Amino acid sequence: MAAGAVLALGLAAASVAVPRDAAAAAPGVVDVGAGGYASSPVGPTPEGCDAIEADPRAALTDDAPDGPVPTNDWWSSLLYKRLDCRMSEPLHAHPVSYRPTPAGLGLSTPREATLSGTPGGIGEFHFTYVEDVVVGVDGLDAPTAEVAGWTDWTVTPSWSDGNRSLRATIGHGLPTSWYHLEGGDALLSSTHDVRVWSQDGATLGFTANGHDYAAFAPSGASWQVTGSTLRSSLAGRGYLAVTALATAADATDTERTQALRAVAGSAFAEVTGTTAEYAYDPSDAVVRTTYRVTTTPLQGGATGTVVALYPHQQRYLTGVDGDELDVTYPSPRGAMTAYAAATSFTTSTPFTGVLPELPAVATSSGSNRATLDALLAEVAADPMPVLRADTYWTGKALGRATRIVEIADQLGETALRDKALARVRDTLTDWFTATPGKVEQVFAYDERWGTLIGYPASYGSDTELNDHHFHYGYFVAAAATLARFDPQWASDAQYGGMVDLLIRDANGYDRAETRFPYLRDFDIYAGHDWASGHGAFVAGNNQESSSEGMNFAGALVQWGEATGDTAVRDAGAYLYATQAAAIQEYWFDRAEAIPDGFGHTTLGMVWGDGGTYSTWFSGEAEMIQGINTLPITGSHLYLGTRPDDVRANYAELVAANGGEPTVWQDIAWSYLALGDGERALRLLRADPDYPVEEGESRAHTFHWVANLAALGTLDTTVHGSSPLSAVFVKDGARTYVAANVSASPRTVRFSDGTRVDVPAGATVATGAHSWSGGGAVGGPDPTPTAGPTPTSSPTPTSSPTPTSSPTPTSSPTPTSSPTPTSGPSDGLVLAFGDGGRLVPAPGADGTLEIRASRGMDTAAEPPDAVVLQATGVTARATGGTTAFDVALDAGSLVGNGTRLSVQYDLTGDGTWDRTEVYRYFATDPVPGTERYTHAVGLDRVSGTLGDLRGGAVRVALWNAIGSGPSTVSTRDSVLVLPFR
Incomplete structure (x- = not known):
C-alpha cells in the first residue's frame, strides 16, 4: 500500500480468535494473619493442551495419588502436556x-x-x-x-x-x-x-x-x-x-x-x-x-x-x-x-555459610567511607525503584533495597536504613494483602493446579508456572531482612504466614502439605532447580539463573534464622548446600562434563540433555555468565568456593567479549572480587560511571568489592557453628565473620578453635580485620503511617535507564497455534510488505529477520525492532480487538522470545493514541514455522481506540529473549485490525 492511500474496505474478512479475558469473577479472600490471598486466580492461569487446561489431572490415571500435581520436574511434560497432547x-x-x-x-x-x-x-x-x-x-x-x-x-x-x-x-x-x-x-x-x-x-x-x-x-x-x-x-x-x-x-x-x-x-x-x-x-x-x-x-x-x-x-x-x-x-x-x-x-x-551482608571492614571509615557515603546519597531519594510492578521486577527492586538497608545499618545511617525499610515493608504488605476485587500486587491460589500465583506475573510464572523460586526468593529474602528489624511484622499474627506460603509454593519443605507439591522446583536427585513448569522441550527442562535459585535457598536460611523457624532454616541449608555443589559441578564444570570443542568452560544454561553458552534473553558474554552470579548478596558466597575458577571464568568472559565487560560490569566485578578483590576494585575505580544493572546500586557494588579486596577470598577449610558465618583469607591471614539476626547475644565457634561473640542484631569480624557493625533489632516503627505504598516508582535520576535484564531461565514455549478460526466477523486485514510497509493481505513471498535480543524490552518499540507502518488510513472502528497471526521460526535455536506491539495514531498528528504490547512467544528449537497469535494475551496497553481519520498503524516485532535471530514469513503472516 502506498503511503497516504486510504485502505479499501473491501478486503477479505479474517476469522480470528478473541483474546481470552484474563480477569475471572471476583474471588473471595483467604485471611493469613493480617494479610491474605485471593481464593481463586485473578488473572491468567496455566495454559496447555485443551484437556489439561480443562483439568490439570487429565493425564493422571484413576488410581494416581491425590493432591496437587507436580510441576517443574524432569518428567513434567508427561503430566503437564503442552506441545505433545498425546505423549510427551x-x-x-x-x-x-x-x-x-x-x-x-x-x-x-x-x-x-x-x-x-x-x-x-x-x-x-x-x-x-x-x-x-x-x-x-x-x-x-x-x-x-x-x-x-x-x-x-x-x-x-x-x-x-x-x-x-x-x-x-x-x-x-x-x-x-x-x-x-x-x-x-x-x-x-x-x-x-x-x-x-x-x-x-x-x-x-x-x-x-x-x-x-x-x-x-x-x-x-x-x-x-x-x-x-x-x-x-x-x-x-x-x-x-x-x-x-x-x-x-x-x-x-x-x-x-x-x-x-x-x-x-x-x-x-x-x-x-x-x-x-x-x-x-x-x-x-x-x-x-x-x-x-x-x-x-x-x-x-x-x-x-x-x-x-x-x-x-x-x-x-x-x-x-x-x-x-x-x-x-x-x-x-x-x-x-x-x-x-x-x-x-x-x-x-x-554448607559454606551465608551472611546478611559482607562486613564493612574497609568501608566504614576513611576515603572509602566518603566514597560510599556519596553513593548512598545517590540512592537516598528512592532506595527502591521498581522497573515493572510484576512479581519478578518487584522482587528485583526489593533485593536492591535490602542491600541498602544492610549497608546503612552497618554504618549507622539509620535514616536511610529506615526509609528503605519502610519501602520494603509497605511493598511486601501490599502484595501480602488481598481484598475483594484486587487484581494487581496480590497473590492468588489456584486450587486446580495447587499453586500460588502472584499478579501481575511475568515470564510465564502464571501461564506456565515458571520461575516461582526465582521470583518468590526475592520476596522471602526481603522479608528476612525486615524480620530482623520488625519481628512483629514477621509474626504469624501479621505477615509471616504469607512468607511461609510463598516458600511452600516454590519449594515446600513439608511432606504433609496438601496445598502444594513437595519441592516443586527442586530436582531432588539432580541436585538443582528446574525453571520451566511444563518442561515441554526436546532437550528436557532447563535452568538458566542457578544463582537466583540460590537466592531462594539462602533466603530460607535467613528467614529461618530471623524467625527462629529451624525447619525452614534446615530446608534452606539442604537446598543451598546441594545446589551449590551441583552448580560447581555442572554450570562451572568441575565435573569436566563439557565436551571438547565446545569452546567454553562454563555454561549459561543447563538442559535436561546438555548445556548451552547462552541465555533466553541475550547473547552478550557478560549476561551469559552474569545471569549465574546475580543477585550479588551474602547468600552468594558459594560462588567463591573455588577462587582459581572465578579468575578463570572472568578471563573467559573477557576473551569471549573481546575485552573487558561493557554491560553488567557491576555484576562481573562483584563476581571477580570473590577470586581477586584487588583487581575488581581497580576495574571499578577506573569506570565509576558504568551503567547499573537493574537489581544493583553503585553503593552496594562498591561496598561489596572494596570489602572483598580487604578480606580476600573465602576459606572453606574452616567453618563456623552458625549458618550466618564465613571465613576469609588474604596473604595467609584469616578474618572470621559472624552475624546474629536474633534479639539475644550469640557465640559462634569456628572449627579451628576461634570463638566470636556477636551482640544481638550485629555483624562481627575478627582476626586479620576487627570490626563490628549493626546491632539494631526492632528499630523502625513497625506500623506504616499511611498504609501500603504502591510498588511502582519512577526510575531515579541518578541511574541510567536500564538497557538489559536478567530474564529468568525458563522460557515459555507456547503450543503451536493454527490459523485462528473464530472471532470478529470482519476487520481490516493487512500483511507484512517490504520497505517497512503494511500492505493488503496476502503479503508477497519473503522473510523478515528479527535480531537476537539485546536485553530487556522496556519500551513499546526497542531501537532494533522490525517496524512496519501504514499511513493515511481512514476506517471506522468496530469496537472489536486487534488480532494477528504471525508465521515465526527460530530454526534450531533453543527458544527465542518474540514480542509484537501495535500502535495507532488515529488522526495522523504524530501522536500514538493507542499502544498494545503483547506477551512474547518463545519458539521451539525445531526448524519450521510456528504460529504466534494474539492468543498469548496483552502484556500492557495504553490509550483508547477510535475511528482512523487519515491516521497511521505501526507494528513492531523484536526478540525480548533469545540468543540468535528469528525469521517471519511475510506471505503467511497477517494483522487484523478492528476497523472496517
Whole structure:
C-alpha cells in the first residue's frame, strides 16, 4: 500500500480468535494473619493442551495419588502436556532418556554429545534423544500416555488402548526400567539393526543403535528374535525389566556378557519408592542426605537395584549400601558411578555459610567511607525503584533495597536504613494483602493446579508456572531482612504466614502439605532447580539463573534464622548446600562434563540433555555468565568456593567479549572480587560511571568489592557453628565473620578453635580485620503511617535507564497455534510488505529477520525492532480487538522470545493514541514455522481506540529473549485490525 492511500474496505474478512479475558469473577479472600490471598486466580492461569487446561489431572490415571500435581520436574511434560497432547517430550532421566510412544516406551542411551554453534561464541551441546528401542505390548496403540504415580525421583507412565495396557517405572540414576503389561506379548522393537549377543532362556543381551541392553523376562519365559523385533510371552506373568549397560562401543561380547551378569542380580528388584532424607548439622557445617530406594521383588529375593550417582553426589559420598561396579555411565553431567544391589547411599555436603551482608571492614571509615557515603546519597531519594510492578521486577527492586538497608545499618545511617525499610515493608504488605476485587500486587491460589500465583506475573510464572523460586526468593529474602528489624511484622499474627506460603509454593519443605507439591522446583536427585513448569522441550527442562535459585535457598536460611523457624532454616541449608555443589559441578564444570570443542568452560544454561553458552534473553558474554552470579548478596558466597575458577571464568568472559565487560560490569566485578578483590576494585575505580544493572546500586557494588579486596577470598577449610558465618583469607591471614539476626547475644565457634561473640542484631569480624557493625533489632516503627505504598516508582535520576535484564531461565514455549478460526466477523486485514510497509493481505513471498535480543524490552518499540507502518488510513472502528497471526521460526535455536506491539495514531498528528504490547512467544528449537497469535494475551496497553481519520498503524516485532535471530514469513503472516 502506498503511503497516504486510504485502505479499501473491501478486503477479505479474517476469522480470528478473541483474546481470552484474563480477569475471572471476583474471588473471595483467604485471611493469613493480617494479610491474605485471593481464593481463586485473578488473572491468567496455566495454559496447555485443551484437556489439561480443562483439568490439570487429565493425564493422571484413576488410581494416581491425590493432591496437587507436580510441576517443574524432569518428567513434567508427561503430566503437564503442552506441545505433545498425546505423549510427551523426551524425559532425560540419566543415564537413560525416554520418550513415550503410542506403542510403548522408547529408550535412548546417547554416549556422546552433539555440538552446535560457533566455538568461542554461543555454543550448545546435547546428548540428543535418538531412539534405540521401544518396549511395548504387541498391538498397543494408546491414545495417550498417562501418569500412574511418582516418588522423589521416579515416575510411572501408563498406557491403555482398552484392550492392552502397559505401565513402566523410570527414574534418575536408574539404568533399569520395569514394565507391567496385559493383553499381548512383550515386544522390544527398533528401527535400527538389532544384534543379540547373549540369549540364555529368559535373559537376553542385545545391541540396538550401537548401545547395549539386557532384557530380563520371568523364569520360564523365552525370547523369539525376528529381525529387529524381540518378542516374549513372559510365561504369562506380565512383567519384565530392561537394563541399559555401560559397555563401550568396542567391547567384546565376553565383556558385554560380564556386564550383563554384574547387574542381573538386581534386575527383578523393582523400584517402588525413592526418598531423600536430609539433616543439617550447624556445628559441622554439613548437610547429610540419605537417598533411599525401596524395592519390591518381582521374583526371587533381591532387595537392591543398580543406581548411578551424579558427580555432585559421588564427590561427597560417605556411605553406600551396595557394590560399586567397575563401570561408569556417560551423561550430560559427566560420568555417573554405578553401584549394584543398592538400597541407599549417603552424602555429606558442605554448607559454606551465608551472611546478611559482607562486613564493612574497609568501608566504614576513611576515603572509602566518603566514597560510599556519596553513593548512598545517590540512592537516598528512592532506595527502591521498581522497573515493572510484576512479581519478578518487584522482587528485583526489593533485593536492591535490602542491600541498602544492610549497608546503612552497618554504618549507622539509620535514616536511610529506615526509609528503605519502610519501602520494603509497605511493598511486601501490599502484595501480602488481598481484598475483594484486587487484581494487581496480590497473590492468588489456584486450587486446580495447587499453586500460588502472584499478579501481575511475568515470564510465564502464571501461564506456565515458571520461575516461582526465582521470583518468590526475592520476596522471602526481603522479608528476612525486615524480620530482623520488625519481628512483629514477621509474626504469624501479621505477615509471616504469607512468607511461609510463598516458600511452600516454590519449594515446600513439608511432606504433609496438601496445598502444594513437595519441592516443586527442586530436582531432588539432580541436585538443582528446574525453571520451566511444563518442561515441554526436546532437550528436557532447563535452568538458566542457578544463582537466583540460590537466592531462594539462602533466603530460607535467613528467614529461618530471623524467625527462629529451624525447619525452614534446615530446608534452606539442604537446598543451598546441594545446589551449590551441583552448580560447581555442572554450570562451572568441575565435573569436566563439557565436551571438547565446545569452546567454553562454563555454561549459561543447563538442559535436561546438555548445556548451552547462552541465555533466553541475550547473547552478550557478560549476561551469559552474569545471569549465574546475580543477585550479588551474602547468600552468594558459594560462588567463591573455588577462587582459581572465578579468575578463570572472568578471563573467559573477557576473551569471549573481546575485552573487558561493557554491560553488567557491576555484576562481573562483584563476581571477580570473590577470586581477586584487588583487581575488581581497580576495574571499578577506573569506570565509576558504568551503567547499573537493574537489581544493583553503585553503593552496594562498591561496598561489596572494596570489602572483598580487604578480606580476600573465602576459606572453606574452616567453618563456623552458625549458618550466618564465613571465613576469609588474604596473604595467609584469616578474618572470621559472624552475624546474629536474633534479639539475644550469640557465640559462634569456628572449627579451628576461634570463638566470636556477636551482640544481638550485629555483624562481627575478627582476626586479620576487627570490626563490628549493626546491632539494631526492632528499630523502625513497625506500623506504616499511611498504609501500603504502591510498588511502582519512577526510575531515579541518578541511574541510567536500564538497557538489559536478567530474564529468568525458563522460557515459555507456547503450543503451536493454527490459523485462528473464530472471532470478529470482519476487520481490516493487512500483511507484512517490504520497505517497512503494511500492505493488503496476502503479503508477497519473503522473510523478515528479527535480531537476537539485546536485553530487556522496556519500551513499546526497542531501537532494533522490525517496524512496519501504514499511513493515511481512514476506517471506522468496530469496537472489536486487534488480532494477528504471525508465521515465526527460530530454526534450531533453543527458544527465542518474540514480542509484537501495535500502535495507532488515529488522526495522523504524530501522536500514538493507542499502544498494545503483547506477551512474547518463545519458539521451539525445531526448524519450521510456528504460529504466534494474539492468543498469548496483552502484556500492557495504553490509550483508547477510535475511528482512523487519515491516521497511521505501526507494528513492531523484536526478540525480548533469545540468543540468535528469528525469521517471519511475510506471505503467511497477517494483522487484523478492528476497523472496517
